[in-house]
Amino acid sequence: MDAAEKKVRAFVRVKPTADFAQDMIKFGPDNKSIDIYIKKDARKGVVNNRQTDWSFRLDGVLHNASQELAYETVAQKLVSDALVGYNGTIMCYGQTGAGKTYTMTGATAEYKHRGLIPRAIQQVFKAIARSVDSFITVRISYLEIYNETLFDLLSPTTSSATGDVPMAVVDCPRGVYVKGLSVHPVSHEEDALNLLFEGETNRVIAEHSLNKNSSRSHCIFTIYIESRCRVFSDVRCINSKINLIDLAGSERLSKTGSEGQVLKEATYINKSLSFLEQIVIALADPKRDHIPFRQSKLTHVLKDSLGGKCNTVLVANICGEALHVEETLSSLRFATRMKWITTEPVINVTCDPEETVRALEKEIILLKQELAMHNNLVNRSLVTYDPLNDVQIAEIKSQIHKYLQGAIDEIDIMNIRQVQEVFKQFKLIVRQQEHEVEARLRSKYALIDKNDFAAIAAAQKAGVVDVDRHLMGKKDGQEFGTRTTPVSPKPDGKKKKSRKSSEQSKKEGTRSYLSGRELAAPLPSKSQVTIPTRDLDVKERARSEDTGNTDVQPSKPASAEGSQRPSSPPSKPVAFEQFKEECGSEISRIFKENKSILLARKKRSSTVARRINFIKQEMEDIKKALEAQRQERWQQGEYVDEKGHLIIDEKEFLLIMKMKDLKEEYRSAYAELQDLKAEIQYCQHLVDRCRNKLVAEFEIWYSESFLIPAYAQKALKPGGNIRPGMIPINRVMCLGGWQRNAGRHGAESSYLETRLALTLAFPWRGQNRTR
Secondary structure, eight states, X not given: OOOOOEEXXXXXXXXXXXXXXXXXXXXXXXXXXXXXXXXXXXXXXXXXXXOOEEEEEOSEEEESOOHHHHHHHHTHHHHHHHHTTOEEEEEEEEBXXXXXXXXXXXXXXXXXXXXXXXXHHHHHHHHHHHOSSEEEEEEEEEEEEETTEEEETTSSSOSSEETTEEOEEEEETTEEEEETOOOEEESSHHHHHHHHHHHHHTSOEEOOSSOTTEEOSEEEEEEEEEEXXXXXXXXXXXXXXXXXXXXXXXXXXXXXXXXXXXXXXXXXXXXXXXXXXXXXXXXXXXXXXXXXXXXXXXXXXXXXXXXXXXXXXXXXXEEOSGGGHHHHHHHHHHHHHHTTOEEOOOOOEEEOHHHHHHHHHHHHHHHHHHHHHHXXXXXXXXXXXXXXOHHHHHHXXXXXXXHHHTSOSOOOOOSHHHHHHHHHHHHHHHHHHHHHHHHHHHHHEXXXXXXXXXXXXXXXXXXXXXXXXXXXXXXXXEETTOOOOOOOOSSSOOOOXXXXXXXXXXXXXXXXXXXXXXXXXXXXXXXXXXXXXXXXXXXXXXHHHHHHHHHHXXXXXXXXXXXXXXXXXXXXXXXXXXXXXXXXXXXXXXXHHHHHHHHHHHHHHHHHHHHHHHHHHHHHHHHHHHHHHHHHHHHHOOEEOTXXXXXXXXXXXXXXXXXXXXXXXXXXXXXXXXXXXXXXXXXXXXXXXXXXXXXXXXXXXXXXXXXXOHHHHHHHSTTXXXXXXXXXXXXXXXXXXXXXXXXXXXXXXXXXXXXXXXXXXXXXXXXXXXX
């Protein structure tokens, strides 16, 4: 049966008394409505707007009704539904001395005065006796909530725990249960009644002016029903429970005159009932998102009964005397609010884990037998479906290694388990190779994070990477990824090489070229730059040698163009300020604008965040004020209109409207804060891009202005021997070593520059000519 929304059913039972106020309490002709009339107090003057009449519509009014009629009206259908799998709850509510315990438990003097609990037990066991197809088991528990403390009425100890397990209300996916509460299996009606009477003797009762045997605690008697089909193949299990709740009565201390311990008990009782009414009001409001079930032990235990998938029935017990008309009105208001609550009862069907495992194991055996029969029919008797053993796994691993080495072309596969094992072994081999490659690269290269600008600047200063962050070092005397033609330092330029040494140099060049291809392979991480660990030392030694050679060679008069350049390049901080004023002024201006926009957005975000915190504080203060207003209204008594709607004063209404405005303002400010965060993230991205662009352009400008030799700048000018774009900037930077040789051969400088440009731009031309 699918879940369907149902309203909570509410009934009123009037305590029979000789002083029944017939002129104040009237019943409708259908016994489903009750009207209350109060005469105006003439002592309060002519102007008296106090309400004097009320009308309440419920599911039934029980006046002068027997215990049997009360059970048939209230509980009989609920117990029948519980036997087929629906949870049920019956709750008696009312003022002290109104007959709640009599309705729930009954009197022991006569058999016909039995209450709802003994009659429900009788109905359950009668249904079990008539059941033929189902095997039904029944268990019983009896819980007491006394002064916000949980007690087990069926426990042999008098403490609030069974054994060493502390009692606590616990939420779980299947509902709410009390940890540490003892549950007793029963097989006969007499056993269940004995447990009921045992729990009744352990209840806390006291005497006051309105009731000689007043219950000082809330008690919940629970019947757990578990039904299984007698057919072994059916693993389904139907579970349900019936909660029979006898609430302690609300008290007006001015009438009861309680003192000492009784006064303390009355305080706890009224507090828990107040929380219960708050829960009922919250459940009746469809706009409420949060229901505060954890406010008290009682409301937490009743979470499934009130707001869950359960059939719920309320019996409001009232007194008919004119003296208790205010308490009667309060009980009727509570019953009316309970009718606003909707529940979705469903059948609780579960599967027994042990029976499910047995059924699945049996099905697996049958499927294996069917597969074996099918394999025999197609001559595949060697196929097995058991897990692979160590020998089979070793055989698969051996075949995979042979397949990778090319010794075999196929791998023998007989079932799905072997396919899974083959993929598992391939995965292990791939991971092993990845670890080996990573270890080899880490032993050969040093890793620099691309976002670490200080490390990159140090590498550029050392000459290991160029301004584009590409490797430009040398390894073992050869440039990475290129084949350079060695130049003799002698003036005559004669070559004295044997054929053997020439062939050896060719082999070395080939090895250098291959190592350059290895460097072009994918690196371990995209966010890191790899630099050979030996390259830094090689660069430092090369610079020291060039410095020594420069000191030995005779100086040459500087040209007119070279005289305009400083003898030594300026420091990068000084050059950077010059660059921002000249060539990089536009990029610097854009960078400053983006940065100012980013700072403005951050400042606005901080202001909005402070505003949100201030609004939250105001909302908390208004919540406290509203809670105080509700507590005051509860103590003074609540008023409802003819439609049952609650009437509130002007101060509380203004607080509610202010809370509504603050919530709207909070949502608007929060949306603005989210938009500002997105804008800040985008502006930060733009600032980072501008900063990186500014640094990159500065590095290029610095290299071209101060680091490129003068003769190379002349060759790079329009009309020179080197066309723009013919040689990368990192190769132009390597021309410093050739400048010294060109100085010695003034007549051959133009020829050497052209030859060098062709060699660097087209390295294969010289190779073909040598061949």
